[in-house]
Amino acid sequence: MSLDLVLFGATGFTGKLVAEYLRGKPVRWALAGRDRGKLEALQRELGVDVPILVGDVRDPASLEAIVKQTRVVCTTVGPYAMYGAPVVAACAAHGVDYCDLTGETHWIRRMIDAHHEQAKQTGARIVHCCGFDSIPSDLGVWAVQDHALRTHGKPCSSIVYALGKSRGGISGGTIASMMNLMDEAKKDRAVRKVLLDPYALNPAGERGPDGPDQRSVELDRDLNAWTAPFVMAAINTRIVRRTNALSDYRYGRDFHYREVMSFPRGPRGFATAFGVTAALGGFFVAAALGPTRKLLENTVLPAPGEGPDAHTRERGSFEVRLVGQGDGFRVEGRFAGKGDPGYGATSVMLAESALCLALDGRSTGGGILTPAYAMGGQLATRLRAAGFAIEAR
Ligand SMILES: NC(=O)c1ccc[n+]([C@@H]2O[C@H](COP(=O)([O-])OP(=O)(O)OC[C@H]3O[C@@H](n4cnc5c(N)ncnc54)[C@H](OP(=O)(O)O)[C@@H]3O)[C@@H](O)[C@H]2O)c1
Structure with a gap:
């Protein structure tokens, strides 16, 4: 395992914003997606010298190869209810941490039923809803x-x-x-x-x-x-x-x-x-x-x-x-x-969640978790440093 985090879906609208945010951050990361040509174009556009990994959610072996190289998968491949399950399954099986932007409650329920126990055993922290929701x-x-x-x-x-x-x-x-x-x-x-x-x-x-x-x-x-x-x-x-x-x-x-x-x-x-x-x-x-x-x-x-x-x-x-x-x-x-909450702010929240999982040490075991339970104060510190106000009095 040589990477801290892989950004899967980097060629999509939100994926590109996350990639822009990660550019220059002190982390070993890679651009991943299903289309090598598009990924290479993005790599040039961003001017980043990071590895490119190619995988398709319909090809489990390609996902497994990606997941085995990293500590965290940050995915913007959606709709998650259509494309997300094989990515969660691969991370849960291999003890790899995961974060996404889903807001699809019924799909998260399916992931809890299918993978919570396994993720607990492997130690994979699977964290959904790392954007404006929730x-x-x-x-x-x-x-x-x-x-x-x-x-x-x-x-x-x-x-x-x-x-x-x-x-x-x-x-x-x-x-x-x-x-x-x-x-x-x-x-x-x-x-x-x-x-x-x-x-x-x-x-x-x-x-x-x-x-x-x-x-x-x-x-x-x-x-x-x-x-x-x-x-x-x-x-x-x-x-x-x-x-x-x-x-x-x-x-x-x-x-x-x-x-x-x-x-x-x-x-x-x-x-x-x-x-x-x-x-x-x-x-x-x-x-x-x-x-x-x-x-x-x-x-x-x-x-x-x-x-x-x-x-x-x-x-x-x-x-x-x-x-x-x-x-x-x-x-x-x-x-x-x-x-803008849905994309500008959301891409920062997702990228900081991925960095937090990759770099900040862990305070919980694995499972299908939530942002506050998995990362709480560590993520709040990161988001305040990134310009968000999080206050209570
Ligand atoms: N929770 C929030 O606050 C929030 C905010 C923004 C977005 N979102 C969610 O984030 C997700 C992405 O939104 P978006 O606007 O960025 O969507 P998008 O532009 O359509 O991007 C989707 C990405 O998925 C990739 N993809 C599609 N099928 C694939 C497959 N079979 N294998 C591998 N990759 C595949 C696409 O690759 P190609 O580039 O090759 O087509 C693209 O990179 C959506 O589910 C959206 O609801 C949530």
Whole structure:
């Protein structure tokens, strides 16, 4: 094994951004993908002198050859529910650490059922959701609870995550993942059941007090703001609850967690929250119906390999507020970053996760883990150094 990390899917939209970020970092890494020509072109474009490894997810031997050369695989080959399983299987079998950008809850459930026990035995730390979903949620909650435990000696019994102002774009790869998720949910009742279960990623039989995600506009007393449903809550809340379970309920067995988008109190805030909720509903209806979906795919939405331009990525930003309530105390948390959340900020979060797994030493055994459980404070330190604000007071 001669490499610290392999970036698999380096030729894709997000993969290229991760490769740009890794350029010049003190780590032994390689560009990997299915097309040697494209990888060589990328190598020239970036001006990096790193090895090129060729592998296709449909060819297990090629994946095994890649995995055996490295300590960490960082993959942007998606939709993960379509292409990701052989990569996780190879890493779990060979005790190689892994990180990705999936937000596909039903697929993560499949990976837990298929590989958690084996990864525990081999020591492979398999960490899904190392992008905008779900690092601000998972590490944000971790920071708030860390503060509560250190300052008050007990965790907050509830936390609400509120996404405030955010600006960015979307890529064809993410659209393909969303559409594939909707198709699978339409066809398969078991997938729908997993997607609706607030504890879908917990160990079997381990549940807690939370119900379904918010579906309408509400006035929130903890936040003193109008709130609307947040589409990523469907994955992020499940990751935070899995972190709690993996850490032997560091946040408590009765811990409540929810995620919303927030808007200022007053008629304008209400109108915006209402508009956002209606637009979200309209998008899902249009994407579920054959003819409108074709129209969306052919006109409005980007194709795989496409995404927001450099200007949009640089001008983007996001701001998350986390409000924790404890027994006689309150903790205010914040997770904020510059760069469009879906790609600019996400590519930094994924690259720093890969570097953290490769270089920072380990604090847990193997398994299908979460970002906060596997990397917690080490990753927070890295992300702060990379310009993110992660605060709790
Ligand atoms: N969680 C988040 O916050 C977040 C943010 C951004 C993206 N994502 C997810 O990240 C994933 C990638 O998004 P993207 O926009 O970068 O997608 P993309 O541009 O379509 O890139 C997909 C990559 O997968 C590779 N690939 C496809 N089939 C393959 C196969 N059979 N074997 C090996 N490689 C294969 C492609 O190779 P070629 O270049 O050769 O075609 C390409 O490198 C998506 O699943 C998306 O949902 C998540």
